[in-house]
Every structure is written in C-alpha cells, then in structure tokens.
Amino acid sequence: MTNRARVTASLLLLAVVALGAGCGLVGWEWDTPMSTVQPKSDFGRMTHDIFMLISWTTLVIFIAVEAGLLYACFRFRDRPGAPIPKQIHGHTPLEISWTVAFAAILVIIGIPTIRVIFKTQEAPAATTLHVDVTGKQWWWDFQYPALKIHTANELHLPVGQTVAFYLHGPDVIHSFWVPQLGGKRDVVPARVNRIILTPEVPGEYLGQCAEYCGMSHANMRFRVFVHDKAGWEKWVAAQQAAPVEPKDDLAVKGKEVFSQSACVGCHTIDGVSAGVLGPNLTHFGSRTTMAAGIMKNTPENIARWIENPAHVKPGALMPTLGLRDEQIKAVTAYLQSLK
Numbered sequence: 001m002t003n004r005a006r007v008t009a010s011l012l013l014l015a016v017v018a019l020g021a022g023c024g025l026v027g028w029e030w031d032t033p034m035s036t037v038q039p040k041s042d043f044g045r046m047t048h049d050i051f052m053l054i055s056w057t058t059l060v061i062f063i064a065v066e067a068g069l070l071y072a073c074f075r076f077r078d079r080p081g082a083p084i085p086k087q088i089h090g091h092t093p094l095e096i097s098w099t100v101a102f103a104a105i106l107v108i109i110g111i112p113t114i115r116v117i118f119k120t121q122e123a124p125a126a127t128t129l130h131v132d133v134t135g136k137q138w139w140w141d142f143q144y145p146a147l148k149i150h151t152a153n154e155l156h157l158p159v160g161q162t163v164a165f166y167l168h169g170p171d172v173i174h175s176f177w178v179p180q181l182g183g184k185r186d187v188v189p190a191r192v193n194r195i196i197l198t199p200e201v202p203g204e205y206l207g208q209c210a211e212y213c214g215m216s217h218a219n220m221r222f223r224v225f226v227h228d229k230a231g232w233e234k235w236v237a238a239q240q241a242a243p244v245e246p247k248d249d250l251a252v253k254g255k256e257v258f259s260q261s262a263c264v265g266c267h268t269i270d271g272v273s274a275g276v277l278g279p280n281l282t283h284f285g286s287r288t289t290m291a292a293g294i295m296k297n298t299p300e301n302i303a304r305w306i307e308n309p310a311h312v313k314p315g316a317l318m319p320t321l322g323l324r325d326e327q328i329k330a331v332t333a334y335l336q337s338l339k
C-alpha cells in the first residue's frame with residue numbers, strides 16, 4: 001500500500017467512526033412527528049414499502065458496483081512492467097447480460113410502484129368519509145359536509161375509517177402533508193386534488209404545508225387527531241352542538257366586543273357572525289393550538305395574537321384591530337369559552 005492509499009483509507013475509517021458516533025450521540029429515533037418511516041396509515045405503509053424495496057435494491061447494486069470497482073482498481077492497477085489487462089470492449093454476451101439485468105431491476109421496482117400509484121388513485125367508496133380541505137395563506141380550513149362540521153387547523157378522524165380529502169386552493173399552491181399518515185399532495189388553485197387514506201393507529205399527528213407559499217409558509221401547520229370510536233363520536237357531537245352562550249361577565253363582554261368589531265367581517269361563529277376570510281371560530285375553545293398550529297391555545301397567546309397578528313405570524317392577513325387591553329382580555333375570555 002502506498003502512503004497516499006494509507007492516508008485515504010484512514011480518513012474513510014475516521015469518517016465512518018465519526019458518523020456512527022454522531023448518530024449515537026444525537027440518539028437515533030425513528031418514530032418522530034415528521035418521520036415517514038413508521039407509517040400509521042395504509043397509504044403511509046404502501047409508500048413506505050416501495051421506499052424500502054427501492055432502498056434495498058439500490059443498496060445491493062451499490063455494494064456490487066463498489067466491490068467490482070475496488071476489485072478492478074487493485075487487481076489491474078498500474079505497476080512497473082505490468083502488462084495491459086485484457087480488453088473486453090465489444091464483449092456481446094456481457095453487454096446483453098447487463099442490459100437484461102438492469103431491465104429486470106427496473107421491472108422489480110416499476111411494477112409495485114405503478115400498482116401503488118393506481119391503488120392510491122382509486123375512486124373513493126360510498127362509505128368513505130369526505131373532508132374538504134382548503135389551504136389558505138397561512139392556515140387550513142376543514143369541512144365535513146355530511147356531518148355539517150366546519151373547523152380549522154385541527155383535523156379529527158376516526159381510526160380505521162377511510163377518508164378522502166378533497167384539496168382546494170383559493171390563493172396559491174400549498175401542499176397537504178401529514179408525514180406519519182402518508183402523502184404529500186399539492187393543493188392547486190382551480191383544480192381539486194384528492195388524497196385517500198385510512199388511519200390505522202389512534203394518536204396525534206403533525207401536518208405541515210410542504211410547498212413554499214409565501215412569507216409564513218413554515219407557519220402553515222396543522223394537527224390530526226385520530227380517535228377510537230367513542231372519542232370520535234364525542235368530538236362529532238361537540239362540534240355539531242351550537243356554541244355555548246358565555247356565562248361569566250368577562251366572556252359576555254367579549255362576545256359584545258366581538259360582535260361589534262371587525263372580527264365579524266372575517267370569522268364565523270355560528271349564530272353570531274358569518275365571515276369566511278378567516279378560520280371558523282365556532283368551537284375555537286376546544287382546539288389545543290391556534291394560528292395554524294404554531295402555538296398553544298392559551299389566554300396569553302390569544303391576547304398576543306389579537307394585539308398584533310403579523311408580529312406573531314409574519315405576513316398574516318388578519319389586521320391589527322386596535323382594541324384596548326381590556327377589550328382584548330374580554331374577547332380572549334369569549335373565544336376560550338367556545339368549547
């Protein structure tokens with residue numbers, strides 16, 4: 001071995017050790033909110049199976065090619081007085097065999113891939129739960145037409161039930177993506193895309209707009225709650241109920257402020273207002289997060305948001321309303337009361 005070969009081999013070994021140590025130090029975790037490798041739906045499983053098939057196939061090819069390359073480098077390397085190796089240019093059987101081998105690899109990868117593409121594009125069955133998803137700068141509107149439920153930024157689904165999301169884009173291109181449930185699919189203006197999946201494991205999953213759509217693209221998040229049957233029915237019943245009338249004085253005052261300010265121009269609260277530009281707030285108090293999932297639904301955060309939305313979410317289309325502190329406190333109490 002020459003000195004240069006020794007140095008190269010040592011550096012390679014060092015890189016492998018550093019990579020291994022790095023992975024060990026940061027802690028190797030597969031089942032994380034933005035990970036696709038522990039799928040929780042049929043759609044996720046199908047695409048993950050394709051991913052693994054392609055990964056293993058390419059790993060085998062990589063090892064075979066590298067082994068051949070290393071063998072050729074060492075076996076036929078130039079040495080003083082070494083003869084020129086036997087030339088195989090124009091070796092017909094070899095050329096036919098590697099053409100056939102690579103065609104076979106493409107078939108091995110291609111057939112399951114095409115099958116999954118068709119499977120995931122099938123027309124929804126009559127029993128499928130229909131959800132209209134509208135991606136807007138920078139939040140998500142969710143409607144369940146058959147259940148007459150209208151909500152925002154937090155999706156609720158029953159486990160084991162096939163659901164078809166119809167994706168609407170009134171402004172720019174967004175992309176609907178819940179990594180653990182599979183996806184993603186673009187939300188395109190002037191056409192309705194569809195994504196169908198069956199959640200298989202109850203839990204809370206993070207969603208994220210996956211297509212750059214302007215200043216607050218990174219803040220266009222959402223959550224998916226997959227419930228067992230009882231949890232799902234409880235949620236549906238709560239959403240279908242009329243909003244509760246506020247009881248304590250502060251919330252009553254908040255309803256009054258809300259009804260008399262610009263809020264009503266953009267937001268719907270059933271029985272109070274009918275704006276459509278901003279999220280439906282009918283059951284806002286039942287949500288765990290706000291502002292498209294970027295922060296917890298707490299009185300402090302609601303107040304911060306109302307005071308200056310663009311300060312919390314750059315580019316937010318909701319204007320600063322110029323409410324006084326006590327008015328903001330009252331509206332916050334009212335919104336929190338809308339369970």
Ligand code: CUA
Pocket residue numbers: 135136138173174175209210211212213214216217218220
């Ligand atoms: Cu919407 Cu990025």
